[in-house]
Amino acid sequence: DSPKITKRVYLDVEFGKNEKGRLVIGLYGDIMPKTAENFEKLCASNSYAGTNFYRVISDTTIQGGAIGDPSGKTGKSSFDDGKSFEPDNFNIKHSKSGILSMVKGIGGVDSRFFINTQEDAGWADDRYAAFGIVEEGMYLVKQIEKVPVSPPKNSPVNEVKILASG
Numbered sequence: 001d002s003p004k005i006t007k008r009v010y011l012d013v014e015f016g017k018n019e020k021g022r023l024v025i026g027l028y029g030d031i032m033p034k035t036a037e038n039f040e041k042l043c044a045s046n047s048y049a050g051t052n053f054y055r056v057i058s059d060t061t062i063q064g065g066a067i068g069d070p071s072g073k074t075g076k077s078s079f080d081d082g083k084s085f086e087p088d089n090f091n092i093k094h095s096k097s098g099i100l101s102m103v104k105g106i107g108g109v110d111s112r113f114f115i116n117t118q119e120d121a122g123w124a125d126d127r128y129a130a131f132g133i134v135e136e137g138m139y140l141v142k143q144i145e146k147v148p149v150s151p152p153k154n155s156p157v158n159e160v161k162i163l164a165s166g
Contacts, residue, residue: 001003002133003028003092006155009043013053015147023115024136025100035102035109037086041066042111048165051111053144055154060121061139062144063103064112064134064162074155075111084108086130092140094121098141108125117145121163132165134148 004027014020027036028123042048042065053064054072066072068082074083084107094101099116101124102109115134116124124130134141 003031003133005133006030007040008031008135009040010166011048011162011166012037013144013160014163015053015156015158019140019143021137021140023132023134025132026135027132028130029078031091032088032129034085035129035131037099038078038085038109038111039102039113040090043165046165047076047111048162049076051101051160051162053156053160055114056145056147056149057162058117058145059151060091060118060145061114061116062160063112064139064160065103065111067111071097072112074105075131077110082110083108089132090129092130094124094128094130095119096133096140098114098134099130100134101128104128115141117141 005026007027029036039144056062067076086108103112
């Protein structure tokens with residue numbers, strides 16, 4: 001059974017020559033209240049607008065949302081002037097493609113997230129806090145994961161931009 005979706009948010013993305021579309025994401029606020037609230041607030045305030053998907057690992061994950069740092073090394077949460085925080089728990093397993101998780105850095109999580117593109121990403125269980133799922137637009141995620149990247153960081157050669165969020 002999938003956790004209950006308590007809120008929905010969106011990310012409008014643009015990449016390639018004319019690829020544009022919307023990702024609609026359902027958040028698991030009952031199980032992950034603080035983590036889901038952080039993402040929901042960042043989306044609602046359009047804080048993700050202008051950020052990029054900075055790492056793409058084909059058949060594994062696409063990573064984005066580094067507010068204030070295009071390199072993806074840091075981000076800013078919606079709490080306490082952008083400070084990172086510890087996620088609620090690690091109870092949701094990465095058992096299907098489209099699962100949304102926070103990237104964990106030093107001191108916890110912030111604005112950076114990744115979308116799992118594998119059916120089974122057990123490597124992420126108990127390490128990364130899953131808190132939502134892509135409900136609409138998985139075809140865009142699958143297109144993004146195929147964009148050309150430059151090693152060693154797997155950064156997209158051409159920008160994969162978040163135009164707006166809400």
